[in-house]
Each structure stands twice: as C-alpha cells, then as structure tokens.
Amino acid sequence: MKKSLVALAILAAAGVASAQSSVTLFGVVDAAYQHGSGSGVGSSSKSQLGNSGYNSSRLGFRGTEDLGGGMSASFWLEAGLNNDNGSGANTSTNNQTTGATGGGGLTFNRRSTVSLASGLGELRLGRDYTPQFWNQTVFDPFGTNGVGTTQTLSSGLGGTTAVRASNSVGYFLPGNLGGFYGQFQAYMGENNKTGVATEKDGNGSAIRLGYANGPVNVAMATSSTKFAQTATTGKTRSTNLGGSFDFGVAQAMALVTRDKVDSTPTSVTGKGALIGALVPMGAGQIRVAYSTYKTDAAGTPKSKKWALGYVHNLSKRTALYTTFARVTNSGGAAQALNGAVTAANARSTGYDFGIKHSF
Numbered sequence: 001m002k003k004s005l006v007a008l009a010i011l012a013a014a015g016v017a018s019a020q021s022s023v024t025l026f027g028v029v030d031a032a033y034q035h036g037s038g039s040g041v042g043s044s045s046k047s048q049l050g051n052s053g054y055n056s057s058r059l060g061f062r063g064t065e066d067l068g069g070g071m072s073a074s075f076w077l078e079a080g081l082n083n084d085n086g087s088g089a090n091t092s093t094n095n096q097t098t099g100a101t102g103g104g105g106l107t108f109n110r111r112s113t114v115s116l117a118s119g120l121g122e123l124r125l126g127r128d129y130t131p132q133f134w135n136q137t138v139f140d141p142f143g144t145n146g147v148g149t150t151q152t153l154s155s156g157l158g159g160t161t162a163v164r165a166s167n168s169v170g171y172f173l174p175g176n177l178g179g180f181y182g183q184f185q186a187y188m189g190e191n192n193k194t195g196v197a198t199e200k201d202g203n204g205s206a207i208r209l210g211y212a213n214g215p216v217n218v219a220m221a222t223s224s225t226k227f228a229q230t231a232t233t234g235k236t237r238s239t240n241l242g243g244s245f246d247f248g249v250a251q252a253m254a255l256v257t258r259d260k261v262d263s264t265p266t267s268v269t270g271k272g273a274l275i276g277a278l279v280p281m282g283a284g285q286i287r288v289a290y291s292t293y294k295t296d297a298a299g300t301p302k303s304k305k306w307a308l309g310y311v312h313n314l315s316k317r318t319a320l321y322t323t324f325a326r327v328t329n330s331g332g333a334a335q336a337l338n339g340a341v342t343a344a345n346a347r348s349t350g351y352d353f354g355i356k357h358s359f
Contacts, residue, residue, distance in 0.1 A: 021065040022064055024062050025359075026061075028357070028359075029083050029357050029358075030051055030056070030057045030085055030357060031049065031051055032321075033048075033049060033050075034352050035350060036348060036350035038270060038336050041343050046339040047148060051082055053145060053321065054354060055145060058081055058110055059078070060076070060110075060308065062076045069118075071117065072119045074115045074117065079106045079107060080107075080109050087104060088109075089110070091108075091109070094227060096227075101131075108127070111126070112127045121172050121173060125168070125170075128165070128185070130206050131185055131208030132158065132162070132206055132223045132238045132239070132240055136153050138217070138244075139243065139254065141287040146352045147324075150255070151304070151305040156238070157261050159227070159236045160202070165185065165187035167187055168188075170183060178213070181212035182211075184205075186205045187204055188203055196228075201228060202227075203225070205228045217244045217245075221239070221240055225237075233261065236262075240256065241255070245281045250277045250279045252275075253274070253289075254274065256272070258272075270296075272294070276290065283314075287311065288307065290306055290307075292354075301329070305335075308320060310323075321356065322351065322353050322354075323349070324351045329342070338350035338351075
C-alpha cells in the first residue's frame, strides 16, 4: 500500500512538472497557382506555382517554462518555407542588404527569440517583427500576403527593417491594461566601430501603442533606422496609424503611412493609405481593399491597387482561396504583380488560386 502511494505521488509530481513546461511544433503550408500580367512596351506576364497567398508558409517550434511567482521563460523559432520548390526563405543578419542570406537551407528568418515574461510585461531578444509592420499586417484585410498585399507595404520606403529586425531587444506591455497594448524595440546592425559613415547602418528603434476593446482596435507606430547618406539611402523613418471596427456584418479597416529617407542631396518622402473590409459569408469570407502609395521623387511616382478575394474554410485548419488584384501606375511608377513586368505608368493585373493547411 505504501509503495502504491509513493508511486502515485511520483506520477502526480511528474504530471505537475510536465504541465509547467511545454514545446509545440506548428506550421502552415500554403500553395497557390499565381499569374501576373503587365502592359505597355517591354511588359511581360508570368505564371507560376507559388506559396503564401493567404497565410505565410512556415515551420516553427515554440516552448514555455513556468518559473513560478508569475514568471515564465519561452522561446520561438519560426522558419519561412518556399514549399513550391522546397527551399528556405531569405533573412537579413544585420538589417542591411550586405547581410541577406537564405533561399537554400532552412533559416529561422520569420522569428527567432527567447523571452522572459511576468506581470510587468515581456522582454524579448532576437529576430522579430518590427512594431511598424504590425499595423501594416493587422489592418490589411489580406494580412500582407499574396497578390492583394497592401500597396503601402509593396511600394513603401521602409527598407530592410520594414517587416523584421535582427539583433533586437523588445519590450511588450502586459495584457492586463484594460485594452491598452504596446511594444518598444531597439535593434543593431552590429558593425565594427571604425569611424566610417556606415558604422551605424542597421541600428534603429521603434515603438507601437494601441487600444483594443470590443469591436474597436486602433494603433500607432513609428520607427527610425540609421543608414549612411547616399543618393539612394539615408536615415529611414516610418510612421503609420491604423484602425478597425467590427460591425458584425463586416469588419472595416483603414491605415495611413508616411516614410522618409534622408538621402542626399535631397530626401524622399512617401505617403500611403488603405481602406478595406472583411465580410463573413457562411463558411467563408470576402476580402476587399483599396490601397495607394506615392513619393515626392522626380515625377511623383504613384501606385493604386484594388484587390478582391474570397476564402472558403473547409475546416478550422484548411481553406481554399482566390484573390484578384489590379495596380495602376502614374508619375513613372512601374509596380507589377506576381512576378510580371509592366511599363512605367501602365497597369498590371494578377490573381491567386490556392489552398492553405495549418498544423
């Protein structure tokens, strides 16, 4: 009897210990037939089997450990996948073009962080999304994926840290502030101090503050990344404000952005806007958005995009989707869709037909 009680106590203790720590394998495999066409002199079209038309394809590992006293430690390793050809996605090791790598073996380019959290918030170290990108993707009906991706990101001047930053230290506010949330991030280019103008390239900081309660979600973000002044580069500053309101029959979204690159002899400023909606329809959802972006460079290049899509959920993890988009250029802009080439001031159209499965 005593031995049985001891055995039960050991099993109970083991159960408690296992509940205090967990590791999860997760991912998304998203494949789509994609087509894009351009117009005008020198234009071309392209058809391909691509990926990430609805959700970004990925393979990830995440885990957490309860440290007691309301504290926990966690890690998150997430790799982008090009499942159409089996290669890994690109990354940037130093927030600069010189650090670009990938496209071959697996790289944890999407996120690779270790965290310490408590009732005071979360401290997170590693490669992670930048605060200004969160507004771009959260308030885009297409989630910055596929041919419908907002033009405020596709044409934006945010540079190598427009989406993610390597070598970052981030702090997130706790989730018990009555709907208020926030994030601060600082990141490093990790260049040697040699006295040259490029030694601070890739260094930067960003902050995001927002409020979400019931049907309302609104947030503002701003960032600054240092680069030496050239004719095409310089200190890059990005600011955006986004919001959404869920009416029940539809969720409306809007975003405004402003980017500035302090290049020489003159700086370049870009401004963009988006308005869109998600409309539930039975087992599916209609997605629609209009976005535009222009800069004050010579000719005032401007691109405007309409996008319309439908997602049909076969289950909680599997969905079929289609998206159609058209971009119109002026002022010398030549934005094209799905790998096509279009002439300056001409139009480009594209569409995706795909399937997404998450696990």
